[in-house]
Amino acid sequence: MKRRSLVAGNWKMNKTTVEAAMLSQDICNHYYNDYDNVETVLCPSFMALKTVGTVLDYDKSDIMLGAQDVYWQDNGAFTGAISATMLKSVGCKYCIVGHSERRQYFGETDESVNLKVRALLTQDITPIICVGENLAKRDEGEKAAIDFVTAQISAAFGEVGSDEAGRIVIAYEPIWAIGTGHTATPETAQEMCFRIRERIAEIYGLETAEKVRILYGGSMKPENAAMFAPQPDIDGGLIGGAALEAKPFLDIVKAFV
Ligand code: PEP
Numbered sequence: 001m002k003r004r005s006l007v008a009g010n011w012k013m014n015k016t017t018v019e020a021a022m023l024s025q026d027i028c029n030h031y032y033n034d035y036d037n038v039e040t041v042l043c044p045s046f047m048a049l050k051t052v053g054t055v056l057d058y059d060k061s062d063i064m065l066g067a068q069d070v071y072w073q074d075n076g077a078f079t080g081a082i083s084a085t086m087l088k089s090v091g092c093k094y095c096i097v098g099h100s101e102r103r104q105y106f107g108e109t110d111e112s113v114n115l116k117v118r119a120l121l122t123q124d125i126t127p128i129i130c131v132g133e134n135l136a137k138r139d140e141g142e143k144a145a146i147d148f149v150t151a152q153i154s155a156a157f158g159e160v161g162s163d164e165a166g167r168i169v170i171a172y173e174p175i176w177a178i179g180t181g182h183t184a185t186p187e188t189a190q191e192m193c194f195r196i197r198e199r200i201a202e203i204y205g206l207e208t209a210e211k212v213r214i215l216y217g218g219s220m221k222p223e224n225a226a227m228f229a230p231q232p233d234i235d236g237g238l239i240g241g242a243a244l245e246a247k248p249f250l251d252i253v254k255a256f257v
Contacts, residue, residue: 005229005256006169006213006236008041008066008128009243010096011048020048021055026246028059038236038256041066041094041128042243046082053091066094066128069102072115084123095120096238098156099130100175110155117156121164128169128238129156130217131196135176142191145174149192150199162204166211170196171238177218179240186227186234189216193233222251229255 015023024042031040043066044052053065071081087095097120098113117127131152133145149172157165172192174184184192193214201209216228217238228234236256242248 003211003213003235005038006041006215007038007249007253007256008043008094008096008171008215008236008238009249010068010099010217010238010240011042011044011243012068012101012240013045014244015044015048017048017051020044021051023244023246024052024055024063025059027249028055028061028063030246030250031061031063035062035253035257038253039064040253043068043094043096049087049090049092057091064093065091066096067092068096068099070095070097070116070120070125072112072119074119084119084125087120087125088123092125094126094128094169096128096130096171098152100132100173100178110152113152113156114158114160117160117168121160126167126169128171128215129153130171130173130238131156132173132175132178132218138174138176142188146192146195150195153196153199154203157200157203162208165200165204166208169213169215171215171217172196173217173238179219181219183219183221183224184216186231189228190231190233193231197233220252222248222255225252225255 041064056063067087070084074083097116102108120127131149133148137148138145177184197209213235215236215238216234220237221242
């Protein structure tokens with residue numbers, strides 16, 4: 001089954017609101033309509049969501065707006081938190097959940113990832129669920145890494161109905177490859193993405209598993225994106241460092257057209 005590719009830029013804690021407006025405008029200015037079979041998503045900080053959304057709307061581009069995190073409660077006394085309803089109100093269509101940096105620095109757990117996934121689905125926002133093993137786990141061998149990642153998948157999908165599961169996006173991001181310049185080989189990434197799809201098929205059946213888009217993330221650059229694009233179970237990329245300038249980001253998008 002042919003899935004539409006997806007390339008998402010995770011800007012992390014970078015870019016002021018003005019810089020975010022400039023970067024999104026630069027991306028729009030160089031975006032071509034023949035990128036039709038790839039969906040492109042920009043995930044700026046919460047602060048810049050509205051501004052970037054306005055640039056994307058004004059430009060009438062096909063580029064979608066995404067957030068980097070969400071809280072699962074809808075409203076109330078949760079100082080500093082942002083709900084899925086709030087994200088929807090500024091036009092977010094996607095939201096990253098469970099990024100390894102959130103797991104490492106902000107206490108994100110498999111349980112909170114699952115609560116966030118379910119909260120997003122109620123607002124019709126597509127979760128981009130990040131999973132991935134650290135170096136110590138990878139050093140235990142491929143089976144240990146696969147067992148770890150597929151357990152993250154099972155936890156993240158808990159209580160998600162089969163009617164919703166197919167539209168979820170997974171990003172396989174081995175932690176040892178994020179921001180390090182060391183990418184997984186295309187074969188290693190493909191093997192893990194295949195195993196992820198296999199786990200989803202065990203839970204929901206093959207038809208649903210075939211709909212789920214699985215991205216690779218971890219030091220993806222214009223120079224290596226073309227090696228990942230032909231892999232049968234890799235449907236795009238989640239891009240950090242290379243998403244902070246228009247040209248390298250769009251070169252990666254082009255690799256998935
Ligand atoms: C990320 O943080 O999601 C990521 C993939 O970062 P980088 O591309 O910089 O490794």
